[in-house]
Structure formats: structure tokens, C-alpha cells
Amino acid sequence: MRVLVIGGYGFFGRSLVRLLSSDAQLSVVIAGRSQRDGAALVAELGPSAQAKLSATVIDVQAPDFARALARLGPQIVVHTSGPFQGQDYRVASACIACGAHYIDLADGRTFVSQIGTLDTAAREAQVAVISGASSVPALSSAAVDHLTRDFARVDDIDIGISPGNRTERGLSTIQAILSYCGKRLPDAGAGPTYGWSGTRKHRYPAPVGSRCLSPCDVPDLELLPGHYPGAPTIHFGAGLELQFLHRGMNVMALMTRLGLVSNWSAYAGVLKWAADLFKGIGTDAGAMHVCATGVLPDGQMLSRTWHLVATDGDGPFVPTLAAAALIRKLKGSAEGWPGARPCIGLLTLDDFIHEARGLRITMAEDAE
Numbered sequence: 001m002r003v004l005v006i007g008g009y010g011f012f013g014r015s016l017v018r019l020l021s022s023d024a025q026l027s028v029v030i031a032g033r034s035q036r037d038g039a040a041l042v043a044e045l046g047p048s049a050q051a052k053l054s055a056t057v058i059d060v061q062a063p064d065f066a067r068a069l070a071r072l073g074p075q076i077v078v079h080t081s082g083p084f085q086g087q088d089y090r091v092a093s094a095c096i097a098c099g100a101h102y103i104d105l106a107d108g109r110t111f112v113s114q115i116g117t118l119d120t121a122a123r124e125a126q127v128a129v130i131s132g133a134s135s136v137p138a139l140s141s142a143a144v145d146h147l148t149r150d151f152a153r154v155d156d157i158d159i160g161i162s163p164g165n166r167t168e169r170g171l172s173t174i175q176a177i178l179s180y181c182g183k184r185l186p187d188a189g190a191g192p193t194y195g196w197s198g199t200r201k202h203r204y205p206a207p208v209g210s211r212c213l214s215p216c217d218v219p220d221l222e223l224l225p226g227h228y229p230g231a232p233t234i235h236f237g238a239g240l241e242l243q244f245l246h247r248g249m250n251v252m253a254l255m256t257r258l259g260l261v262s263n264w265s266a267y268a269g270v271l272k273w274a275a276d277l278f279k280g281i282g283t284d285a286g287a288m289h290v291c292a293t294g295v296l297p298d299g300q301m302l303s304r305t306w307h308l309v310a311t312d313g314d315g316p317f318v319p320t321l322a323a324a325a326l327i328r329k330l331k332g333s334a335e336g337w338p339g340a341r342p343c344i345g346l347l348t349l350d351d352f353i354h355e356a357r358g359l360r361i362t363m364a365e366d367a368e
Helices: 011-020 035-048 065-072 090-098 109-113 115-125 135-147 171-179 243-257 264-276 315-331 349-355
Strands: 002-006 027-032 052-057 076-079 101-104 128-131 153-162 200-204 209-215 233-238 286-295 301-310 339-342 361-365
Touching: 002 011, 002 065, 011 027, 011 035, 011 171, 011 315, 027 035, 035 052, 065 090, 076 090, 076 315, 090 101, 090 115, 090 128, 101 315, 109 115, 115 128, 115 339, 128 315, 135 153, 135 286, 135 301, 135 315, 135 349, 153 200, 153 209, 171 264, 200 286, 209 243, 243 264, 286 315, 301 315, 315 349, 349 361
Parallel strands: 002 027, 002 076, 027 052, 076 101, 101 128, 128 339, 153 233
Antiparallel strands: 153 286, 200 209, 209 233, 286 301, 301 361
16 A cells, blocks of 8 residues: 655654554655655665655645645555644645545644535545544544543543653644644633643653643644533643743743734744753653543543553654554555544544554553
């Protein structure tokens, strides 16, 4: 099966290509604007890869992008080039036009939530168009599904993510985070919140420990309330390991709310440079949690929590696990899932555990 990874030598793209390179049934094409960078990754992974690896030049902003994609003849396209906030659906539309399945690693709320506008076209073309195959909402919703497996009603869902400070971070990720710093977020039943305004703490399993978390804009805020019985309140927080950097984000959010800075993403490059000055401090251990509270059929109130811990710098693989799992499923299915939808209800926690084999990533539900 021919899989084309757009942005395949980028921050998350290269992690996904590493995962896919172990599958002898795949031909993986690393695509982007730089032939040199793509070829370098092929040379790096090629000696140990079981998949067939190649590199090609493609520019999603080029006027002839759709024709160029069709000439390459992929069966699956994975779009990893963020930030997705503000992007249109030209890549997904081009995939529909050439009959290729489409998967993206988007975590932009509007981008993921509105992918259904392509549903009719995707069904007519008999291809799957799946958005949000990332830590959110794919992994977060799979964890909620597991935790609420026997709930009659779900009242509250709390999700948090905190990467290790020494873990590599991509510019597009920083741009996405900064785009909503200080901006009003959907209340999701939790009342008015603003990106990176206010801080709470969550204690993660060792070696991560206690981390600060602040509100962030993710698809879960819009998608999850209507997906579970009871229209649960949704809380989502992200955090930086170093408290002074986290508190700096809180100050930046306040500056936006005061009207002093309209959009911090314009300063993403310099802020990434400044944060990288402190990369020698802290750890390479990151974590994620999901806590669901609800009511069992007998009326009993119950709360369950799930944790993920990634060490040895393997955190950047976490947002790629869903795409790898979807490719494995599409590869083994003659029908796929025709239509366009967010990545909710398509994968289980077992799918993620399967893809994380060999990585320093552990996932487990806390003992009740």
C-alpha cells in the first residue's frame, strides 16, 4: 500500500515515518517542499526499514497541487504539516478527487470539528477522510470510551497533557498554541475560559510528578459534550514542565486579554528560540491524563482516571500513534470508512497500545 506523508521530514511527520518504516507491506513516500530533507530521512531510516521508502517534492500551496498528488497515485495520504488553525481543506479535497484515503494530525478545533462538510464528497468517492488523528481527539476520546464503558451518564471529563521540557518541540506546534493564548475558548459547560489563563495542578505517575496545567483550545471542547450521554462538562489543560515558562504563558495570556498583544503566534520563532535556551533543564518525560466522572446504571457515582507516561524523549510519537493505527486498519479493510469525520470512535486504547510497542510509552487505568 502506497502511503504519502505530507510533511514527512517535519517534527511529527518523521516520527510517523519511523513507525511506518517497520511495516514491510507499505511503500512510504516522504513528501514536502525539500527533496534534500526528504532524501536525508530516507538515507537515515533506509538501512533498517522494512517498508519501501522514497522522497518526493510536493507543495500543498501550489496551484497544481491536486494534479501533482494524483500523479503520485497514493492510496493513503497523511497530512502532518501544521499548524492547522486557519488552514482550509485543499489537501483533503485533493485526496477525494484522486480517490485516496485522507488522515491528518490536526488538533485545531474548528478544522477538526468541521471536517464533516466533506462527508458527501468522500462517500461518493468511497474514501475515508479522518481529521484529528492525534493526541486529541483520537487518543483522548479512546481513553474516555474506555473509562465510561459502563456509564449510564457522563457528567465531567478532564483531560491534560504536559510534555517534558527536554523533548523536542516543533515550530508549528508552538504557533498553534500561541494562536489562542489569551483568547476566549468554548465553555464546554465549564463557564468562560481563556487560553493559558489560570493554572491548576495535576499529579502524574513517576517520573513526571506534579505539573501545572492551563486551559487550551482543542476539538474535544466542541466534540465531546454531544458524543456522550449527559452532555458532560469538558476541561482541557496543557502545561509546561518548567513552572517559570508556564507562568510566562499565563502572563502572555493576560497581556492579550488587556489588549496589549493581539496574536502571539506572530512571535513564535523568537519565543521558540527563547524557550530552547532552557532545554537543558528539566526532563524528557511527558504525560497525559483523562479523568471521567459519571453515573452507573444502578445510580452509583464513579470517577475513573487513565494516565499515559512517555520517557526517553518518546513523547513526540504519541500524536502519531492514531495515524499509524488507522493506516493498519485501512490496509486490512476492503471497505474502509467512507465519509468525512473527526477521529472519534474509530480506535480503542488497545489500538494505541499496539502501535506504542517498543516505545518508552506506558498507558494504564488507575486502580479504583
